[in-house]
Amino acid sequence: MCVMPAVMDPRELDSAVCSIARTMELIGHPWTLLVLRDLFNGVRRFDELADHLGIARNVLTRRLAGLVDAGLVEKVSYREPGQRARHEYRLTRAGWDLRPVLLAVMAYGDDHLAGPDGPPLRVEHADCGGQVLVRLECANGHPVDSDSRLRAIPGPGAGFVRESDASAH
Amino acid sequence: MCVMPAVMDPRELDSAVCSIARTMELIGHPWTLLVLRDLFNGVRRFDELADHLGIARNVLTRRLAGLVDAGLVEKVSYREPGQRARHEYRLTRAGWDLRPVLLAVMAYGDDHLAGPDGPPLRVEHADCGGQVLVRLECANGHPVDSDSRLRAIPGPGAGFVRESDASAH
């Protein structure tokens, strides 16, 4: 991604065969990322999620079902002693692995959309209290900052726009 | 975000006063992230975007207008010698700064959703050819990996659920 100086024409790549497209099918529906945020934050029960998010309950039902289907979340029944059985929704490992995505999105909002008071939330390393930062670097250890040039090349799983599609038009 | 052991109750925070919520208002609509991906990849003209993405043209119109409104994209008219005037959509600096978000989303898809052939696209540092990685680390230089515990605490711009809201219920 990013300025591909004559390396190849990105329009030849099948737009749907793309890790961004695939990931957005899981987390790209309205509310989904906020549901995940709340799950990360330990809000786990249906009613709590509905109340805190202000999402319509039927939509929340669909989102949670989608997340469970996708394997990002699991629904667990539990019972506290003397209490009735309850359900909670927990991140699976695959859901947990979205943490860098959430943090990257949050970092963007902190940098570009915070009010004059500053960012709404501070996320820190529990061990040392240092603020968590999202950094890009390359496999050779070089830092990749905002004006570093990157190059995208088709990987082994790339899909190309088929001849038939191109000519059919 | 992430496991807040009795530090505070995340339900007391206003769900909408959140950098994730704010950012998703800009980039959370269907297709938006794919439009941005194509813009990063140098696909800039309306027809090219419509053809490559397979998005309905009226939706593309709305998404581009939204991105321009949000200041992530600008619409530029230009004319190649001997050609008619054309428009192109270019990322602004604020749009460009979404690169880590796109890369984090892509990295997730590469890790969890790639087929047996491997990831569709490889993004490398133009200077050295090393693959670009999204890393978390804390301000004190510690690496933050998947099982590092993080703590979220209200920042200066936090919004709390108002008494009136809580009691009105």
Add this chain to the structure above:
DNA sequence: CATCTGAGTTCTAAAATAGAACCCTGCATC
């Protein structure tokens, strides 16, 4: 003057969200 291309706009139909009301199951209580 007829055609083509770029860049949309304008329709209609299908799908999704918003909001509110309703339902059902287990406990707890009177």
Add this chain to the structure above:
DNA sequence: GATGCAGGGTTCTATTTTAGAACTCAGATG
């Protein structure tokens, strides 16, 4: 054993969006 209530949804209608295709319009081209 009827009542109440909380948790966890479902069902309903109204409103927005998206999907898909057709149509417009201006400037270059022949």
